[in-house]
Structures are given as structure tokens and as C-alpha cells.
Amino acid sequence: MKIAILGFGTVGEGVYKILTESKDLYQSRFGQSIEIEKILxxxxxxxxxxxxxNQIITDNFEEILQDPNIELIVEVTSSKNQAIEYIRKSLMAGKHVVSANKAAIAVDFKELQKIAIQQNVHFKFEASVAGGIPVLSSLGRLIAFNDISLLHGIINSSTNYVLTEICKGRDETEVIAEARELGILEANPTDDIAGFDARRKLAILAMMILQIEISEQSIPSIGITQVDSRDSEILNKLGYEIKLIAELLNGEKSGLKEKQIALSVFPTALNNSKFNRVNGMMNEVTFNGSYCGELRFYGAGGSMYPTANAIVSDIYETITNKPLYFPVKENQYENISDQIESSFYIRIPDSLMVNEDLNNEIIEMAEKILLAKKEVIIFSKPISNQKAVEL
Ligand SMILES: NC(=O)c1ccc[n+]([C@@H]2O[C@H](COP(=O)([O-])OP(=O)(O)OC[C@H]3O[C@@H](n4cnc5c(N)ncnc54)[C@H](OP(=O)(O)O)[C@@H]3O)[C@@H](O)[C@H]2O)c1
Incomplete structure (x- = not known):
């Protein structure tokens, strides 16, 4: 099969390397080859x-689109709007598409599924969620018979790296600077740190599972912007570790009513949870299905080879299997994400306590009850997740 790769950064280069380095192995095992014709x-x-x-690099997408020999497009650019256009046009032209581009997929999920179905081509996106972990292909097979009631995940490696280091007692500014230097965080880390990347991936998972449209913006989320080493110090003393957890609750088995769903992404204080051992760049996704029971998927959440490996696995499945689709249907769920209540950890730093009377009162109370010196830590009574986001 002849393919083109759109984007030749970390992931594109990884795909190129795996396909060229394993060419003979693949040929000897399966008697066929995957040829990279063009790179955009x-x-x-x-x-x-x-x-x-260099000989096959171009900046002309039309050249790739018009080439009838190219049957499959690997879309791994860092663009969003142009990526949507590349994916749409490729599918419309009857080419299979494999993409890692969560930003593009989350925004255009419904339409891309529709076009892929119309054109009877594969549209695969394993690498878009939890990088190297084969969670989407497994979910794709399972949801035919299983109702997925609960899903939890650490699905952003960068924030998991930062939180892991902060929980070791390191200063957050130093950790973030180091993560930027190592390429773990981008120059502009807002997408990761503010939780946008994790909620985008949760939206993709939820759209696959529930087959309804879910906008990433509708998911109540708080990233790790406000978490620092002082929080981890306090919570560690109390036996907790902080992880950024994405959650999908669905129906009665998750504690909601039938046909109710709720989604969220929050930094969460965990005590004795299986997620406590998911550190650094690792990710884990767990879910409960009506027949498969609880399944846990653990592995590298990103970086060159794990992500590129997810892409080449999708290419292999495209060659060997029939397409699997996740058409968006009419919404039969009541989304109660904004009504779900949780207990929140609140720390009021000394610098924010400008009202002296209030300051004294709180400090006096805190000193009696809690372990803080010039700050107050409150574990709130349950308040709605939405309210916490607004606060
Ligand atoms: N890195 C990871 O671990 C990882 C994990 C999971 C998913 N992803 C996703 O995979 C995709 C690629 O990530 P990456 O880390 O490989 O990005 P990257 O290293 O920044 O590389 C991006 C590539 O896209 C090309 N590009 C950007 N805009 C383009 C446009 N409009 N048209 C054509 N090419 C364009 C760039 O061209 P130039 O080289 O000429 O600048 C570059 O080659 C992203 O969607 C990302 O979210 C990445």
C-alpha cells in the first residue's frame, strides 16, 4: 500500500522510522509492503x-490528494483547522485516514465519521487518546455488546509528569521549565496545563462510547494551573497524591439514573488508588463494561515511538480489517455534568488574604483545626463541579 504522511515532526518522523526500519520484517511476515510516497x-x-x-517532501497537499496511487493518509500535523480540511478532503477523495490529531478529531468527530461512512473508507485515530495505549481499538470492539458505565483516565502525559515531579517535593516553576526544555510541555503549555488537552481526549472517548456529539467546552474541567508544591506537600502529609483525572459516568451502574451521563476533568487527591502508581509520562485508562467487567490499560501516553506505533498499528488494521465506525446518533442522554457534586480542597494563600479581620479569624480557626500556618486548607462540603469551575 502507498501512503502519504502529513506532518514530519515528532510523530511523523517516528512513523517514517518504524516503517523504514521494519520494512523487511513486515514484508517477510505479511508478503506486502507499505511505501511512503510523499510527506507534507x-x-x-x-x-x-x-x-x-528530502526527496519526497512537499508543501503541496493537492499533489498528494490528486495522486491515485496514494491510498492512505497519515495526518500528524500540528495544525487544527487545516488538519480538518486535510482529513475531510482525503476521506472525500476515497483515501483511508489515520490521525493523531485530537484537536481536529474532537471538533469534527460527527462530520468525519459521516464522510468516512459515505466513502466506505477507514478513519482511525488510536494515537489521539493516550498515545501509545491501544485503548480505542479495544473500546471499538467492546462497545458492540458492552454498555460502558464508568471510565477513568490519566490521559495527559505532560501534566502527569509535572504532577509526579511536584509530588516529589520539587518546585512547580522549576518543573514546568524543565518540562519545556525536555519537550514534554510545548512553549505555550496552556493546552496541557489548563486541562484542555485532557478534556478533548475525554470528549473523543465519550463520543465513541455514547455515539452522541459532545463539545469539549461542555466538560467541566480544571487543569493543574493552580496546583503547586505547597498543595502536594499538604496533601502528601494527609496521605494523598494529586493526579489529573478524566471521568465519564454513565447510567445506574455509575451511581447516576438511567440515561444520565456526566463528564469531568479535575486534579484529584487520591489515596490508595491504582492511579497512584501511574507516574511520569505514563497514562492509564480504566473502564467498566457490562460483560467485559473492569479493564485497565496502562502505557506510555505520548512521545515519538509509542505514538507512532499506535499510528502504524492503525495502518495495519486498515490493511487487514473492515472499517469500524462510530456514527453520532440522536442524543438520548441527559448530561448532568454541571450537577455532579464533589468535595473540593481549597487553599487560600496568605497573599490573597487582604482583609485583616477575616485573615485573623481564618488563621485562628485553621491553626486550631488544621496543620497550616499562614494559610487555610478546607475540604469543602460537596459543591457542584460546575460551581467549582466558576469559583
Ligand atoms: N508528540 C506526541 O507525543 C503526540 C502524542 C499524541 C498525539 N500527538 C498529535 O500528533 C500531531 C503531531 O504532533 P507532533 O508532536 O509530531 O508535532 P510537531 O513535532 O510540532 O510536528 C508538526 C508537523 O506538522 C507540520 N505542519 C504544521 N502545520 C502544517 C500545515 N498547515 N500543513 C502541513 N504541515 C504542517 C510541521 O511542518 P514543519 O516541519 O515544516 O514545521 C511539522 O512537520 C498533533 O496533532 C499532536 O497533537 C502528538
Whole structure:
């Protein structure tokens, strides 16, 4: 099969390397080959580490689209709106598409599924959620017979790395600077730190599972912007570790009413949870299905080879299997995400306590009840997740 790769950064290069390095193995095992015909980039003048790729690099997408020999497009650009256009046009042209682009997929899920079904082509996106972990392909097989009632996940490696380091007692500013230097966080880390990336991935998981449209913005979420080493110090003393947890609750088995659903992404204080051992760049997704019971998926949540491996696995499935679709249907659920209540940890830093009377009162109370010195830690009575986001 002849393919094109759109984007030649971390993931695109990883796909190129796996396919070229394993070419003979693949040929000997399956008697066929996967040939990379073209690579699309933004800036053709950029110096590339892989010199042999230079002959097939282009910045002309139409050239790829019009090439009838190219049957499959790997979309791994860092763009969003243009990626949507690339994916749509490729599917419309009858080409299979494999993508890692969660930003594009979360926004255009419904339409992309529709076009793929109309054109009878594969549209696969394993690498878009939890990088190297084969969670979507497993979910895809299971949801035919299983109602998925509960899903929890650590699905953002960058924030998990930052939280892991902060929980070791390191200063958050130093950790974030280090993560940027190591390429774990981007120059502009807002997407990860503010929780946008995790809620986008949760939206993709939920759209697959429930087959309804879910906008990422509708998911109550707080990232780790407000978590610092002082919080982890306090919570560690109380036996907790902080993890950014994405959650999907569905129906009675999750504690809600039938046909009710709720989604959220929150930094969560965990005590003795299986997620406590998910550290650094690792991810874990667990879910409960009516017949499969509880399943846990653990592995690398990103970086070159794990993500590229998810892409080449999707290519292999495209070659060997029939397409699997997740058409968005009419919504039969009541989304009560904004009504779900949780107990929240609140710390009021000294710097914010400008009202002296209030300050004294709170400090006096805190000193009696809690372990803080010039700050107050409150575990609130349950308040709605939505209210917490607004606060
Ligand atoms: N990195 C990971 O671990 C990881 C994990 C899971 C999912 N993903 C997703 O995979 C995708 C690629 O990530 P990455 O880390 O490989 O990004 P990256 O290293 O920044 O590389 C992005 C590539 O896209 C190209 N590009 C950007 N805009 C383009 C456009 N409009 N048209 C054509 N090419 C364009 C760039 O071209 P130039 O080289 O010319 O600049 C570059 O080659 C993203 O959607 C990301 O969210 C990444």
C-alpha cells in the first residue's frame, strides 16, 4: 500500500522510522509492503534529520490528494483547522485516514465519521487518546455488546509528569521549565496545563462510547494551573497524591439514573488508588463494561515511538480489517455534568488574604483545626463541579 504522511515532526518522523526500519520484517511476515510516497510539511526549507526523506517532501497537499496511487493518509500535523480540511478532503477523495490529531478529531468527530461512512473508507485515530495505549481499538470492539458505565483516565502525559515531579517535593516553576526544555510541555503549555488537552481526549472517548456529539467546552474541567508544591506537600502529609483525572459516568451502574451521563476533568487527591502508581509520562485508562467487567490499560501516553506505533498499528488494521465506525446518533442522554457534586480542597494563600479581620479569624480557626500556618486548607462540603469551575 502507498501512503502519504502529513506532518514530519515528532510523530511523523517516528512513523517514517518504524516503517523504514521494519520494512523487511513486515514484508517477510505479511508478503506486502507499505511505501511512503510523499510527506507534507509546512516549511520545505527546514533542515531535517532524516536526509533520505528530502526527496519526497512537499508543501503541496493537492499533489498528494490528486495522486491515485496514494491510498492512505497519515495526518500528524500540528495544525487544527487545516488538519480538518486535510482529513475531510482525503476521506472525500476515497483515501483511508489515520490521525493523531485530537484537536481536529474532537471538533469534527460527527462530520468525519459521516464522510468516512459515505466513502466506505477507514478513519482511525488510536494515537489521539493516550498515545501509545491501544485503548480505542479495544473500546471499538467492546462497545458492540458492552454498555460502558464508568471510565477513568490519566490521559495527559505532560501534566502527569509535572504532577509526579511536584509530588516529589520539587518546585512547580522549576518543573514546568524543565518540562519545556525536555519537550514534554510545548512553549505555550496552556493546552496541557489548563486541562484542555485532557478534556478533548475525554470528549473523543465519550463520543465513541455514547455515539452522541459532545463539545469539549461542555466538560467541566480544571487543569493543574493552580496546583503547586505547597498543595502536594499538604496533601502528601494527609496521605494523598494529586493526579489529573478524566471521568465519564454513565447510567445506574455509575451511581447516576438511567440515561444520565456526566463528564469531568479535575486534579484529584487520591489515596490508595491504582492511579497512584501511574507516574511520569505514563497514562492509564480504566473502564467498566457490562460483560467485559473492569479493564485497565496502562502505557506510555505520548512521545515519538509509542505514538507512532499506535499510528502504524492503525495502518495495519486498515490493511487487514473492515472499517469500524462510530456514527453520532440522536442524543438520548441527559448530561448532568454541571450537577455532579464533589468535595473540593481549597487553599487560600496568605497573599490573597487582604482583609485583616477575616485573615485573623481564618488563621485562628485553621491553626486550631488544621496543620497550616499562614494559610487555610478546607475540604469543602460537596459543591457542584460546575460551581467549582466558576469559583
Ligand atoms: N508528540 C506526541 O507525543 C503526540 C502524542 C499524541 C498525539 N500527538 C498529535 O500528533 C500531531 C503531531 O504532533 P507532533 O508532536 O509530531 O508535532 P510537531 O513535532 O510540532 O510536528 C508538526 C508537523 O506538522 C507540520 N505542519 C504544521 N502545520 C502544517 C500545515 N498547515 N500543513 C502541513 N504541515 C504542517 C510541521 O511542518 P514543519 O516541519 O515544516 O514545521 C511539522 O512537520 C498533533 O496533532 C499532536 O497533537 C502528538
Amino acid at each position: 510539511v509546512h516549511n520545505v526549507a527546514k533542515k531535517r534529520d532524516i536526509k533520505e526523506a
